[in-house]
Amino acid sequence: MGNKANPRRRxxxxxxxxxxxxxxxxxxxxxxxxxSEATLLxxxxxxxxxxxxxxxxxxxxxxxxxxxxxxxxxxVEDALSKTPDELGIWKDKSQYQEFIRRLESDGAxxxxxxxxxxxxxxxxxxxxxxxxxxIDETPCIISxxxxxSKLREAEKKRI
Numbered sequence: 569m570g571n572k573a574n575p576r577r578r579x580x581x582x583x584x585x586x587x588x589x590x591x592x593x594x595x596x597x598x599x600x601x602x603x604s605e606a607t608l609l610x611x612x613x614x615x616x617x618x619x620x621x622x623x624x625x626x627x628x629x630x631x632x633x634x635x636x637x638x639x640x641x642x643x644v645e646d647a648l649s650k651t652p653d654e655l656g657i658w659k660d661k662s663q664y665q666e667f668i669r670r671l672e673s674d675g676a677x678x679x680x681x682x683x684x685x686x687x688x689x690x691x692x693x694x695x696x697x698x699x700x701x702x703i704d705e706t707p708c709i710i711s712x713x714x715x716x717s718k719l720r721e722a723e724k725k726r727i
Contacts, residue, residue, distance in 0.1 A: 617714045620647075624671070624700060624707040627651035639715060641687025659683040659691055667698070671709060675700050684713070693720040 609631070612619050618636040622629050629647045637644060642655055658664040663682050670677045676699040686692040698711040 615712070617712050618694075619713070620709075620711050621703070622652070622709045622711070624709055627653065630703070630708060636713075639686050639692060639713075640684070657684050659685050667696070671698060671700055682713075691717075693717045 612621075612631060612633040615633060615635065618639050619631075619633045620629055620636050621631040628649075628651055632644065632647050636642075637647070640647070640655070640657060642657075647655065652658055652664065653661070660683060663680075667677055667680060667682070670680075676697075678697050679695045680697070682694050682696045684692045684694055693716050694713045695716055696711055696713045698709050700707055701710055702708070
């Protein structure tokens with residue numbers, strides 16, 4: 569059950585890239601850009617899921633929300649200066665490689681089951697979705713991760 573090719577995909581462009589891209593006008597003031605950044609941060613914080621924003625080319629975190637910080641136990645300063653590999657977040661590196669492969673080929677990943685290392689070395693069962701977006705003309709990955717550990721434990725008890 570893989571992602572099907574998107575017929576609207578342009579050569580060399582992620583499948584999720586919109587045809588009519590909106591660009592930020594060079595006339596926008598610093599205060600408008602700060603307001604946009606503040607709006608983005610408010611959106612990240614409003615989610616009950618862990619959200620992270622990473623540069624595609626090197627994986628470094630650009631932004632994370634408080635749910636990400638709480639789930640991983642990693643402080644903001646450490647998260648924003650490292651990659652997922654350096655932080656040891658992905659329990660299975662082959663899952664991470666598959667995640668990146670799908671992002672590069674399809675531009676998006678939907679509901680991929682992933683085990684992450686949480687705080688105190690707990691393993692978190694998650695559903696992760698992500699899409700490649702352009703931020704300041706830099707391809708970035710925005711990931712939405714839902715902890716389904718309690719659901720998985722309940723399933724095990726029923727068996």
